[in-house]
Amino acid sequence: MLVTNDREYWLKAMLTMANPVLESLAAGQLKQNIPREVKDRENYSCLEAFARLVSGMAPWIETGPAYGEEMKLREKYSNLIRVGIANATDPESPDYMNFSEGGQPIVDTAFLAHAIVRAPNELAEKLDPEVKSNLVKALKITRTRKPHFSNWLLFSAMIETALYILDEDWDPMRIDYALKQHEQWYLGDGMYGDGPEFHMDYYNSFVIQPMLIDILKNIGHLSSDWDGMQEKVEMRARRYAVIQERSISPEGTFPITGRSIAYRLGVFQHLAQMALQHKLAETLKPAQVRCALTAVMKKMLEMPGTYDDSGWLQIGLCGHQPELGESYISTGSLYLCATVFLPLGLSETNLFWKGEEQWTSKKAWSGCEIPIDQAYQGL
Template sequence: MNPGLQDRVYWLEQLDTIARPVLSTLAARQLKATMPISGPGQDRSPYMHLEAMGRLLSGIAPWLELEGGEEQECVFREEFRLLARESMDAGTDPKSPDYMNFSEGYQPIVDAAFLAHAILRAPDQLWNKLEKRVQLNVVTCLKATHSRKPAYSNWLLFSAIIEVALYRMGEDWDPMRIDYALRQHEQWYLGDGIYGDGPQYHNDYYNSFVIQPMLLDISETMLGLHMEWDLMKPTFITRAKRYASTLERMISPEGSFPPIGRSLAYRFGAFQLLAQMALRNELDEAIKPAQVRCGLTAVMRRTMEIPGTFDDKGWLRVGFSGYQPDIGESYISTGSLYLCAAVFLPLGLAATASFWQGEEAWTAKKAWFGEGFPIDRAL
């Protein structure tokens, strides 16, 4: 079998392992009764269920939206489409025991944004095919976040992408929340493909966890509405190509990557931007899609096969490599950990795409094994 298609099978197996406990229990309206509470800080139970749903769906949405492929994968995908829509119903229905918190505290801004991002990435499966009743509930829940003020940081993008989703749904939306987020991030650009998280530079993975993926999808969705936003889009892409290239070089020959900055419990969610640029077919010309797949697969294997990553019921546990509860910040909970699903974005590419063809060493593997590799150049 083509090694790329073997990798795809492996990725789908890992998606199943990560996603099924969340979506199967939520679709059955038993998530709150079932999901274990974990995390080193204060009780995060008011937030962790929306965290799990929003982050997980955001990562698997392009795959849910994909059409065609091998029959076995199509059957598997259709199962998860139904689970995803039933989960959205359970999480937004006020009568559901799994009705989620969209308005108390500030954290709901974050995870309502991930849910909004999921809808933008799979508008047919996660919006058009929802029952009207569920659509109305989703809109009500997203609008409930309007009572919260985002922090002066990457959080501005959370408020912005919620408005983008409301626009996409045909609802009333606030262009100022979008405009402010885009303009502030332009002010916070530091150079060479990196934005500050707020006015200051933070040496972490938030350019990939949040900032650049949301800038890309906001500008893509709102194209043609305001000339000022349209003019930003090519710049966002150029910078994203550069930072995605940096991320690709961070993958060691063994599939490890540097434990830098906060939120390391999101594991390979750190590679969201690299995965997204592969999905968009907008990698730097010096990077072949297959080498990104091989690198990400190595990271996935290195991460998923460490004992302690899951508990005995299949739920993710706090850690960067296995179970490491001490590396979780006060805002980390079981639900937070599902941002790791962002690595699955390229599953939205058909199995015939070049990403899934052949085999190619990634940059660090070439470098450390004495092979030729491209010179790294700043923007």
């Protein structure tokens, strides 16, 4: 694929990342092919890889171009993902995934659910009835899993939201508990605690704020108290996106703080989603977000060792750094980095893809004028 602009660069990067996972799963060979860099996570790694990857790809397959070469690619990968869902949820498939053993399945079933919420036409309406039935069973099996008292509450809530999208019976209590508990965990200036305490990490972006936004976007109208949360949640999200954009250095690096740093570009899922949904603060131009994220993308994905010789992601932040993998990290976990590609769901004519703009820190450290930053009050 010839690359002539940032959108083409992003698309090539996403498909390069996706190919080993989706092609292996479509052939019923994901369990056979996925690397086992961490041996004791084999029961979880396949669902991690597939669900996290398609959560990032979903806006592109849902609202990508309807003409030209990119349309043909979108149709190809949409079909691959639907075949992947079929194989992942069919108990007779060699790639049937683990939705019920251990605690981890609730996490990655939620990322699969988030993909359905982000692409309801392609990943719900277009499923064959048997595949949809198997998918619903897989989602519901996770109700036997007990989430931790942390961001995990949102995993249960996201699964129920997907069941609502699929026109199945869904549990409003699991959603209500997650939403109201996170309201209790809000700490100020656009940041939530991950449970009762604040953690200086990126879970506000890996999970909390993207899921809060999308859950309320889809079910907020069903309850007056949920509906009343939306404005506050979006204002907080707007502030956190400002903080995220300002954290990107002139060189395309960012602070290496907290756990799960091997999720790489997943650090900026929230900023990417705010750009996708046209919810950036007035101080942020869409093009400056694109340019900042492209700089980070190039810094990380072009580092030797990011992929192994067969094209699978390897544990690390910038290259292969296995020491950065916590005990719960496997090859599959790493595919949360695909969530940075959410803006590919924007039209190629969108302002996000137009022109070159310096991001805030690049302006600041070049002696250029930038707006003063300040905390959001009263949120």
